[in-house]
Amino acid sequence: MFDRDDTPQIRAAWLRRRNSPGVDQKVVSAVPADLANSADENGSLVTLDPVEWIICFVPGLQAQWWHRFVFSKHKHVFAMRPTNTGSWILVEPWWSRMMVTVLPPADAVKFLRWGGTGDILRVREAVPGHASQVRGWSNCAVLTAFVLGRRSFTWTPHGLYLQLLREKDTSRESVETLLVEQFTKVVSQHSDSALAVSADQLSLPFRELLTIIGRNLLEAMMTPSLLEVCYTAVLEAERYPAATRIYAEHGPKRAIAVLSKILEQAVRDGHIELSDCDAGARQFLAMLHGDIHLQAILQIGDVPTPSEIDLRARTAVKLFLDGMTAGRATAPVNEGQ
Amino acid sequence: MIGNPTNSANGPEHRDAMLQTLTLSLEDPHGTLLGLDPVLEREGYSHDEILSAFGCIDDLLVAIAERKAAYLITPLTGAQRIADLDLVRRVLTEFGTLAWREYSSSIIALVRLMMAEGARSPDLRKRVYDAGPASVALELRKFFSRAHGLGVLSVSDAHLAAEQLMGMLREPLYKALMLHPAGSTTAADAAEPVAASIDLVLNGCARGQA
Numbered sequence: 001m002f003d004r005d006d007t008p009q010i011r012a013a014w015l016r017r018r019n020s021p022g023v024d025q026k027v028v029s030a031v032p033a034d035l036a037n038s039a040d041e042n043g044s045l046v047t048l049d050p051v052e053w054i055i056c057f058v059p060g061l062q063a064q065w066w067h068r069f070v071f072s073k074h075k076h077v078f079a080m081r082p083t084n085t086g087s088w089i090l091v092e093p094w095w096s097r098m099m100v101t102v103l104p105p106a107d108a109v110k111f112l113r114w115g116g117t118g119d120i121l122r123v124r125e126a127v128p129g130h131a132s133q134v135r136g137w138s139n140c141a142v143l144t145a146f147v148l149g150r151r152s153f154t155w156t157p158h159g160l161y162l163q164l165l166r167e168k169d170t171s172r173e174s175v176e177t178l179l180v181e182q183f184t185k186v187v188s189q190h191s192d193s194a195l196a197v198s199a200d201q202l203s204l205p206f207r208e209l210l211t212i213i214g215r216n217l218l219e220a221m222m223t224p225s226l227l228e229v230c231y232t233a234v235l236e237a238e239r240y241p242a243a244t245r246i247y248a249e250h251g252p253k254r255a256i257a258v259l260s261k262i263l264e265q266a267v268r269d270g271h272i273e274l275s276d277c278d279a280g281a282r283q284f285l286a287m288l289h290g291d292i293h294l295q296a297i298l299q300i301g302d303v304p305t306p307s308e309i310d311l312r313a314r315t316a317v318k319l320f321l322d323g324m325t326a327g328r329a330t331a332p333v334n335e336g337q
Numbered sequence: 338m339i340g341n342p343t344n345s346a347n348g349p350e351h352r353d354a355m356l357q358t359l360t361l362s363l364e365d366p367h368g369t370l371l372g373l374d375p376v377l378e379r380e381g382y383s384h385d386e387i388l389s390a391f392g393c394i395d396d397l398l399v400a401i402a403e404r405k406a407a408y409l410i411t412p413l414t415g416a417q418r419i420a421d422l423d424l425v426r427r428v429l430t431e432f433g434t435l436a437w438r439e440y441s442s443s444i445i446a447l448v449r450l451m452m453a454e455g456a457r458s459p460d461l462r463k464r465v466y467d468a469g470p471a472s473v474a475l476e477l478r479k480f481f482s483r484a485h486g487l488g489v490l491s492v493s494d495a496h497l498a499a500e501q502l503m504g505m506l507r508e509p510l511y512k513a514l515m516l517h518p519a520g521s522t523t524a525a526d527a528a529e530p531v532a533a534s535i536d537l538v539l540n541g542c543a544r545g546q547a
Contacts, residue, residue: 282508288504315498
């Protein structure tokens with residue numbers, strides 16, 4: 001698992017730093033004392049746990065004269081790492097620069113697919129590391145070894161690949177597995193947050209409770225990071241169907257399941273009459289989707305403001321409950337507590 | 338802009354025939370995530386033929402979206418007099434059945450093509466959306482407004498009511514795009530879900546509900 005941003009580890013790192021301030025270290029006069037004194041045992045201002053990198057060993061995208069001298073599938077190497085928001089950090093050594101950037105998921109998949117044409121390894125970085133700056137020629141293999149903090153004597157991507165593969169903690173990865181892992185994490189986070197109902201909220205009138213859930217769901221589904229994951233899930237459905245399925249299971253299917261349970265409870269409590277709560281849940285979610293979700297996935301139209309989201313949630317709840325009530329043609333529904 | 342072919346082989350009839358063939362071909366959405374090339378290939382058209390007839394690939398997709406929208410809104414625009422709730426129900430049921438079938442087949446392909454080809458041409462998605470889904474939603478909104486104006490329905494916000502009905506009719510599209518991406522995308526029986534969606538909206542918009 002990628003644990004770079006997990007709260008317990010951040011907390012542990014924080015406590016470690018506070019418990020061992022570097023007060024004995026020599027202070028440089030030009031640097032404020034508070035900064036100098038907050039350096040950790042490695043001389044770093046921040047103490048971070050070692051993280052896992054996805055190292056992609058790839059064939060060239062375009063033919064180069066020197067390709068004949070290196071292993072066919074490993075002519076280049078770069079490093080990637082997923083974030084908690086669906087984007088990926090890319091560190092790619094070029095001939096002329098080091099490209100360090102954050103990619104949205106759809107663009108990250110392009111690099112991962114490139115990685116899939118060669119080999120993909122999951123490697124934990126070494127902190128403070130054992131690499132050396134006096135290696136000389138800094139090609140992609142040398143710089144990637146440096147990112148990982150590895151002592152390395154190879155100048156070829158394939159040499160680095162063999163070296164890393166010998167480490168017991170290194171594992172091979174596939175693009176689909178990586179996407180499944182990341183989609184699970186990102187979509188679950190949003191679903192957990194959108195579908196959480198507090199005890200106080202459960203005691204609200206049903207119409208109000210449904211409005212809160214509708215608003216939370218709309219806010220979650222219109223979150224840029226989730227929209228980007230959704231876009232990628234749709235776009236990559238034929239190549240990586242497992243990743244798209246995971247998106248559906250942790251996103252819309254889970255929302256339908258939770259909504260269905262809430263509607264079932266409302267039926268049991270006599271607030272509404274509904275014969276098929278699952279179908280009702282799907283209808284309600286579809287009403288929330290309206291037109292804006294498809295527009296947002298297609299990256300056209302404006303992101304709705306909080307007041308627009310509130311209006312949409314309220315009108316969807318009104319149409320849903322009024323439609324159900326009028327359809328029954330019986331006594332008015334008790335939507336009380 | 339639509340291309341302006343000059344010779345008879347690329348004349349309006351030939352263009353219409355190509356449009357008809359390619360629109361029908363989208364009934365099978367497989368392969369459309371890779372772009373338009375697999376569709377052109379299976380129908381035996383070259384890029385040059387498309388460019389000659391339509392000017393560019395983008396214009397072809399816009400023309401397909403316009404054609405689909407014109408077909409979908411036929412029941413809405415054909416309703417001259419909105420006399421009572423029964424007529425509203427009949428019109429919406431006819432519209433909803435057409436929409437459900439299209440959202441189960443060719444519009445899945447169109448949306449996937451918008452995404453696949455949209456990476457190449459940033460304006461494409463908006464152009465196709467405006468020509469297709471947006472114009473359908475607009476016509477539905479006008480229909481609700483007319484029904485409200487004539488006192489048949491009580492629709493406080495025709496725009497949102499139209500969106501919410503469209504959202505429900507798009508269920509097969511969402512299923513195909515996200516829930517069963519690798520499964521077959523046959524048009525399921527539309528009658529029951531379409532009737533349920535229209536009942537919900539009409540009951541919610543019955544006179545006295547607003």
